[in-house]
Amino acid sequence: MEFGFSDEQLLLQKTLRQYAKSELLPNYHRWDRGEKFPREKILELGQLGILGLRAPERFGGQDASFVAGGIASEELSRGDFNYSQFIQLSAIAAELLRENASPEVQAEWLPRLASGEALFAFALTEPAVGSDAANLTTRAVKQGDEYVITGEKASITLGGFADVAIVFARTGEAGARGISAFLVPLDRPGITRQVYQSPGERLSARGSLFFDGTRIPARFRLGEEREGFHSAMVSFDFNRAFIALACVGAALQSLDETVEYTKTRQAFGRPLAKFEGVSFQVAEQLTVLEGARLIAYKCLWLKDQGLPHTKESAMSKWLGPKVSVEAIHACILLHGHYGYNQESPLEQRLRDVIGLEIGDGTPEIMKGIVAREVYGREYMSYR
Ligand SMILES: Cc1cc2nc3c(=O)[nH]c(=O)nc-3n(C[C@H](O)[C@H](O)[C@H](O)COP(=O)(O)OP(=O)(O)OC[C@H]3O[C@@H](n4cnc5c(N)ncnc54)[C@H](O)[C@@H]3O)c2cc1C
Structure with missing residues (x-):
């Protein structure tokens, strides 16, 4: 049985603990009290290699272990709890892309994910379904070589300023088996946002994303239909x-x-x-x-x-x-x-x-x- 971190993991822990103490903790209260969170901070995390932890090295990532992701999450939270959400969401998106996207889509998005140029959100919850997410109603309808997405995603972390969302939408029958996953750039026509007044986690601008006939290329579907x-x-x-x-x-x-x-x-x-x-x-x-x-x-x-x-x-x-x-x-x-x-x-x-x-x-x-x-x-x- 081995409880210790590797030398590499210990170095990551030490580096991020220091970064959290000197760079994050002194600013923790600022984003809670309404100051705008500067985009440069996300690019800084990209340069630190934190956003691409789970992205392949050939796309600018680290190909790091999941344990390393856990260390990053724990250590950055010592300075600013909300920074962990950048790690979580970029790791989820990197995993979903590397497991389910075509090589072309990976080459297009993973380098941007790792650098912080494209900040990802994860959009599953809806106003009427959270715990019971398998009953979601947002629809994605295939039209030629596009999908047309319509519905509201609720309570989405980084909803206020993410650049891209992994959106789960219904393409088939009722229940879990009728759901597919899509990469949706949030600058597409037909998308609006609403940020909530949260008691905490204000940096993460949690809110709703509204899709009103939003069109995306069919190649942005992640994995097969119904596997989302x-x-x-x-x-x-x-x-x-x-x-x-x-x-x-x-x-x-x-x-x-x-x-x-x-x-x-x-x-x-x-x-x-x-x-x-x-x-x-x-x-x-x-x-x-x-x-x-x-x-x-x-x-x-x-x-x-x-x-x-x-x-x-x-x-x-x-x-x-x-x-x-x-x-x-x-x-x-x-x-x-x-x-x-x-x-x-x-x-x-x-x-x-x-x-x-x-x-x-x-x-x-x-x-x-x-x-x-x-x-x-x-x-x-x-x-
Ligand atoms: C800070 C924050 C960040 C979030 N970020 C995201 C995000 O990035 N993306 C995203 O998609 N969603 C996000 N969510 C939404 C979150 O995943 C849902 O709020 C959560 O899954 C619960 O769903 P709900 O709010 O609809 O509650 P409900 O499902 O309505 O549940 C309400 C209450 O009923 C209880 N309950 C429900 N079903 C059962 C059952 N079968 N047995 C016993 N009790 C039950 C629940 O435990 C809860 O106490 C976020 C939420 C918060 C608060």
């Missing part, structure tokens, strides 16, 4: 571990800050850290976070080995956000009134992390997947 839903589920299976690690990274950073704070803040003539009521809380939170972190890395390691990991993915996605929210909440309380203050990053982290208790699958749906993997499909409540 399966592709979405394959993406979830690694992305849920990335999400868990993003949440854990934000929580571990909060605990680091809390350890420092409670060493210096005095009460009753001694540092707060001397009270076991304080230090034991830190110990407890670190212990459960380490458990969540290990499941997430195990999931990614399984993926790298080509082994089944759906159960570990759902376990990660349930546990990681949950224990991270609890840990950050505890950190706020341990900072006293200084924690309940917008001068501290803690309250923003709490708002940000709560979003990913829901995004990519709720706790109930995650537990349903774990139960399905244990009991078998015949015991699912909705089959």
Whole structure:
């Protein structure tokens, strides 16, 4: 059994932790308070090699492992939780393209994905379906050598400023088997956007994408018709571990800050850290976070080995956000009134992390997947 990272992975961890501390953390609050997020920052991530982690080297990517993607997600979140979403969405798009697109479409889009020139969103959810995404109603109708897409995609991360979306639309019968995936450049005619007022994750401009007879070339279909839903589920299976690690990274950073704070803040003539009521809380939170972190890395390691990991993915996605929210909440309380203050990053982290208790699958749906993997499909409540 091997729990350590490779030398290369340790270097990635060290480099990104430093980058998060010096470049991201000092600016974390700015994009939350309405300052426009500069596009150059995304190109900077491209130059760092972070966006092309899962893109092939011949297209400007890194061909890195999924574990490396997890490290990037965890470390960048220590500086700015929202940066993990660039990693998640570029990794999903890179996977979907390399597995399902023609060589020409890969050559056209993967270099732009890796450089940050083309920022991708993932558009599955609709106003009437989230957990039950297999019942989506957005339609893609084939007309000659084009598809015509009509419908609304809701709650789309980066919806406000992504350049391209992987859109899941119905091309066939009802249910999961009638869904196909498409690469849709968002500058096409017939597309409008609406950004939501979110309590957190404001950098990511989550919102709706409206497609009104939007035409795309048929070659932008990813994979065969009717295989789109399966592709979405394959993406979830690694992305849920990335999400868990993003949440854990934000929580571990909060605990680091809390350890420092409670060493210096005095009460009753001694540092707060001397009270076991304080230090034991830190110990407890670190212990459960380490458990969540290990499941997430195990999931990614399984993926790298080509082994089944759906159960570990759902376990990660349930546990990681949950224990991270609890840990950050505890950190706020341990900072006293200084924690309940917008001068501290803690309250923003709490708002940000709560979003990913829901995004990519709720706790109930995650537990349903774990139960399905244990009991078998015949015991699912909705089959
Ligand atoms: C921050 C954030 C980012 C997101 N980013 C994206 C994105 O980039 N792309 C995208 O496509 N979507 C995105 N989403 C949407 C997200 O995936 C959905 O919100 C999520 O899948 C839940 O769907 P819903 O909101 O429709 O809730 P619903 O499905 O309506 O569920 C509501 C409640 O009912 C519970 N419930 C539903 N079914 C069951 C069941 N069978 N058993 C028990 N309980 C059940 C749920 O657990 C939940 O508590 C994002 C959401 C958030 C909050």
